Amino acid sequence: MHRVTKLLLLLSVIVAGGCSRSAGGAQPAPSPRVTSATGTFAAYTPGATAVTYDPGLVPAGAVATVSIAQTSGDSRVWFTVAGLLPNRGYGVHLHTNPCGATGADAGPHYEHHRPPVPPAAPSQPMPTPAAAPGSASASAPNSASASGKASAPMPPANPSYANPQNEVWLDITTRADGRGSAVATHPWTFDQPPRSLVIHATPTKTGGADAGDAGARVACLTLPA
Template identity: 40%
Template sequence: MRLRPAFAAAAAVAVLVPGTASASPVHVATAHGTFAAYAPGAHAVTYRPDLVPPGARAHVFSLSGARTGTMTTLVVTGLRPGRAYGAHAHAQPCCATGDAAGPHFQHVPDPVKPSVDPAYANPRNEIWLDFTTDRLGTGFALSQVDWTFGSRRARSVVVHETHTHTAPGHAGTAGARLACLDVSF
């Protein structure tokens, strides 16, 4: 399990950074943190220590290129074993409450808020990183979308209570916001 994220990252680099002078620009974002209770300046916050214990860790790696879109990986350790979680890129950084991270980042924003229309709240228009932890509390997720960030960028990844729902009226919802990691996409 530990090598899978490294292999995914190496494969993405090989695809997104060809050895030619005509290669399109590539943007790399990485973030990691150890979850703790909120304190000013915190970059990895747990809001539900029963489901994301203090000391649990998260790592995000993202590559964006005009020819290939954006690939994002999430690796978590120290969470509750054998449990399904949702996770998404959010519009704002982490703060004292999970709601402060704002809505999911959408490449094409839904004009209706909150966004629960599957035409907008879907894994092609948002970065969805749902995972299920193994017996040790480790989880891994991969998102691949065909777009890159422009002047608007996601600012965090939020871990949610359940896998993401897809039905109309509930699309994009995944329960309570359990934890947040700042990411400079």
């Protein structure tokens, strides 16, 4: 009886030791946090999860799934799609905002490190009263861009930030059956959830001032907050 108790005690110590050693080797046992979204593309309606803006390139009825798994220090994103045109390249990225009536509503690419905010923007209340004398504002390039911000397609990409290490690029080339898939892994996690996956008309450019550009936004899948 006594020996049995000691044996059990010894066994539990070994098991506990083994557990803590295997878990403590790198980090506390990572339990990935997973979010995912699936949608069937259709023309925009308010509240739609998956929107096609160009049914010629992303036909209504195409289905896409995105899953994001995050541990304490890294992330992995899976993208699968079916129902696209066969044997064709598409640029695909995670963006910051949910999908809307137009492709621009998805906002810019999600970026891990973001360019510093230009100091002029927060510390310049001056231009507003100056612009108030109305008619001149239309001819001023700066205020024209400010007033058009809602419909602006996208700010120019900064190549220092617009790269697949700092953003989540999931470009695909579809197979003959119109299916495609991609995976992106990063040694960082999302500090705020990316809210959409955008499919673009062309593969993503990787160099120069056009880095990150992939042509028109042809479809969008909203991701959970």
